[in-house]
Amino acid sequence: KRVPAADLPTPLPNEYGWISGYAVAGNTLWFGTSAGRMYKSTDFGKTWAVHVVDPAGSTVFEIAFNDDGLRGVTHLRNAAGTFLWATADGGATWTNLGQPANWKSSRITAVPGTDALVSTAVNAPAFRGSAISYDNGLTWTELERATSKAACRFLDAQTGYAGAFFVTGPPFQGGIFKSEIAFEAPAAGSRRSVTAATPQPVRTPRASLLSVYSSPASSVLHVVLDDALLDAKSRVDLVSIDGRVVSSTRAVGAKTIPLDVSRLLPGTYIVRVTANSQTISKTVTVAR
Incomplete structure (x- = not known):
């Protein structure tokens, strides 16, 4: 069933969304736009609000939120490159983290049941591979850079996959990778309900x-x-x-x-x- 236009914030001229630029946590949905904005629904799409991520209008691409629906990150791209932005209040306000060391700039995802974010990349050897963050994107630990990895998603801490560029060869390259990352347990109290009324600060694992x-x-x-x-x-x-x-x-x-x-x-x-x-x-x- 199509959402009535009256329940959607008015788009800006020539503003559009990106097909993979969305995230879901409980009944809360987010998707980004080409005008540096992010739409948010807390009732699984019935009604929507919109918040500005980047006033300069960089395109919002990948979005990832932890289970609490408050801590999240997004990739914004413009002519200068890809940059990481973070929020601790569900997307109402955002901070530009720039390009943190070891962060991978192609895709990003949250790992349900943990405080972890995983970023992946298919860029040049110095930037490809995967990395992990436990502090909402502030710092990153490189997991490996052996193989390019693009889309990456996790069902839970034990089940996650990443796709790579597939080349039939010779030699054979790419394919699908299954995660064997041993994640840290979430910090006590960090997994709050997405319906929490008062935003909480990022907690240390x-x-x-x-x-x-x-x-x-x-x-x-x-x-x-x-x-x-x-x-x-x-x-x-x-x-x-x-x-x-x-x-x-x-x-x-x-x-x-x-x-x-x-x-x-x-x-x-x-x-x-x-x-x-x-x-x-x-x-x-x-x-x-």
Whole structure:
């Protein structure tokens, strides 16, 4: 059923939406336009409001919102390039984050059930691959840059896929990639209802209970647990970027746990600590 024009904000001259520039969280919908604006509905499309993202009118492309419907990001493109914008109030106001280090500028998506955003890119080798953010796009950790990845979507933290340019070859290239990312658990209280009336600030993930040094590491990586975890029977796993557990250590009451990484291949790994029915992760690098 077509939404009556009376329930839609009046478009600007020559303003149009982009077919992939939308996001959904619960009953809340967003889509972007070529005039730097974003339409929003909180009743699954029956009625709409519109907010300005970029007063200069850059085109709104990809949009991603976390489960709370408040924290979100979007890609805006103009003649100068692609830029990342963020909101903490459901899209009413936006901040230009520019082009953060390690961020991938082709596509972006939120991961349901987590505080994570994943960005992907198909650009030149220095920019292609994937990256992850847990602070609403402020900072990014590169996951890999081995393969170009375009569209990326997640059903939940365990189920996600990314598509790549497909070339039949020879040699064969591209295809579909299944995520094996070990995501951090969401911060306590971060998953608020999309119907919340009062916008809340972005919260810091529980990764503050865990620290590591030194990264990049060549021989030994030290994992330091917060005092809140010292009485727990903690398990410390080191996970490769393809999801394999390359080492596993149990620690009872130990504040600092050394991990031998001298025989590991250089690259990105995830330190995953399980304690007190919670899982906390940090991304680290092994170098030679």
